[in-house]
Amino acid sequence: xxxxxxxxxxxxxxxxxxxxxxxxxxxxxxxxxxxxxxxxxxxxxxxxxxxxxxxxxxxxxxxxxxxxxxxxxxxxxxxxxxxxxxxxxxxxxxxxxxxxxxxxxxxxxxxxxxxxxxxxxxxxxxxxxxxxxxxxxxxxxxxxxxxxxxxxxxxxxxxxxxxxxxxxxxxxxxxxxxxxxxxxxxxxxxxxxxxxxxxxxxxxxxxxxxxxxxxxxxxxxxxxxxxxxxxxxxxxxxxxxxxxxxxxxxxxxxxxxxxxxxxxxxxxxxxxxxxxxxxxxxxxxxxxxxxxxxxxxxxxxxxxxxxxxxxxxxxxxxxxxxxxxxxxxxxxxxxxxxxxxxxxxxxxxxxxxxxxxxxxxxxxxxxxxxxxxxxxxxxxxxxxxxxxxxxxxx
Ligand SMILES: [Zn+2]
Numbered sequence: 001x002x003x004x005x006x007x008x009x010x011x012x013x014x015x016x017x018x019x020x021x022x023x024x025x026x027x028x029x030x031x032x033x034x035x036x037x038x039x040x041x042x043x044x045x046x047x048x049x050x051x052x053x054x055x056x057x058x059x060x061x062x063x064x065x066x067x068x069x070x071x072x073x074x075x076x077x078x079x080x081x082x083x084x085x086x087x088x089x090x091x092x093x094x095x096x097x098x099x100x101x102x103x104x105x106x107x108x109x110x111x112x113x114x115x116x117x118x119x120x121x122x123x124x125x126x127x128x129x130x131x132x133x134x135x136x137x138x139x140x141x142x143x144x145x146x147x148x149x150x151x152x153x154x155x156x157x158x159x160x161x162x163x164x165x166x167x168x169x170x171x172x173x174x175x176x177x178x179x180x181x182x183x184x185x186x187x188x189x190x191x192x193x194x195x196x197x198x199x200x201x202x203x204x205x206x207x208x209x210x211x212x213x214x215x216x217x218x219x220x221x222x223x224x225x226x227x228x229x230x231x232x233x234x235x236x237x238x239x240x241x242x243x244x245x246x247x248x249x250x251x252x253x254x255x256x257x258x259x260x261x262x263x264x265x266x267x268x269x270x271x272x273x274x275x276x277x278x279x280x281x282x283x284x285x286x287x288x289x290x291x292x293x294x295x296x297x298x299x300x301x302x303x304x305x306x307x308x309x310x311x312x313x314x315x316x317x318x319x320x321x322x323x324x325x326x327x328x329x330x331x332x333x334x335x336x337x338x339x340x341x342x343x344x345x346x347x348x349x350x351x352x353x354x355x356x357x358x359x360x361x362x363x364x365x366x367x368x369x370x371x372x373x374x375x376x377x378x379x380x381x382x383x384x385x386x387x388x389x390x391x392x393x394x
Contacts, residue, residue: 050393051393052393054207055121055150056138056149056206057138062393063389064119068123070269070299071332073131073332073333074122074126074137076090076334077130077337078337079160079338084164085343087131087346088350089347090133094348099136101336103143105335106144106146109122110144110145113363117381117385120146122149123388127213128152129165129198134190134194150208151207151241152182152191152209152232152238153240158215158243160341164198165198166225170225171221176227176231178228183210183228185202187210187238188236189204189206190203190204191206208238210238214249215248216246216248217247217248218248218252223255226242230260230261233265234259236394238394239392244275246273247275249269250285250288253266253268264391266294268294268295268296269297269330271296272314273300273306274305281313286318290321293326297328298314299331300330301330302331311369315327324382331359333358334354336353337354338351339351362384367380
């Protein structure tokens with residue numbers, strides 16, 4: 001999700017320098033996590049039913065996913081903590097409004113599924129402490145027939161500073177191990193509770209995907225965080241979804257592959273604009289990615305640089321080259337975004353209803369355009385239903 005704000009360049013990493021005592025506390029928390037997780041190191045259990053998809057309401061059969069939107073956010077995004085500020089309030093009647101609005105968005109997507117399959121699924125990839133509220137996500141999912149897969153993983157440094165909690169762990173000598181074990185814990189036991197001090201409490205809502213990010217060029221902290229994601233993937237089988245920033249996808253695929261991560265667990269996202277850092281349309285680059293065996297995900301369809309009209313021209317060459325088994329689609333949108341995240345003071349009125357109906361464009365407009373371009377319903381079904389089944393089950 002990129003709401004088009006660019007305040008990051010104006011804001012320094014002052015908190016990182018200012019809060020050495022907080023760093024010490026967080027490092028201690030990290031050590032506690034390492035101890036705790038040593039008990040919890042385990043593959044997600046195979047109970048004889050084969051691989052399952054881990055939704056926020058529990059594991060389901062991959063057959064039950066139906067049309068799956070692979071990179072979405074729900075019900076909110078709030079970057080406040082990345083700037084050292086308190087989170088924006090979501091309480092009382094407004095909390096209910098947020099859940100109802102998101103559930104109604106999911107219902108609108110569900111209403112489009114006639115002639116497709118089952119209930120439909122969204123993969124919620126809001127990173128740790130960027131507005132990822134397990135209680136809100138669960139309440140929204142309970143109100144909707146659409147399945148919701150939640151995520152673990154820290155965001156990168158391209159659009160905002162990395163969360164201080166992540167940075168504090170990653171600069172420790174055993175930082176990669178600490179973050180690996182946090183991710184494993186969130187996948188096997190439950191996501192961290194975002195309302196208390198970082199790492200102080202955990203929910204029982206398990207993550208079903210790992211979200212990571214690279215700046216246009218991978219930074220040192222991102223390299224460490226993303227190495228941890230690779231190790232957590234190897235340990236649990238949980239797939240990895242990569243945010244790229246006008247480039248970086250190929251290097252991320254190479255980094256994860258060098259750790260021994262299976263290419264079928266690696267989704268290179270945000271493709272469809274300047275992916276090789278230079279060319280608006282980078283078809284050869286997409287083929288290079290696909291040649292590595294990883295998933296190529298066009299997940300910002302509908303954004304200004306990612307218009308519906310020409311998406312088929314990005315997808316078609318990959319289909320012609322035989323890569324229909326490695327493509328995924330999504331919108332990367334969200335119902336509510338907190339717009340004054342860089343300000344200390346937080347007000348309910350600064351929540352912005354970013355998209356009233358975030359999850360319908362693909363079935364209403366993109367699929368007809370793909371069909372017009374000669375891409376058959378069989379191939380579209382593969383991209384929207386069969387491919388997500390393969391990548392999400394572990
Ligand atoms: Zn996103």
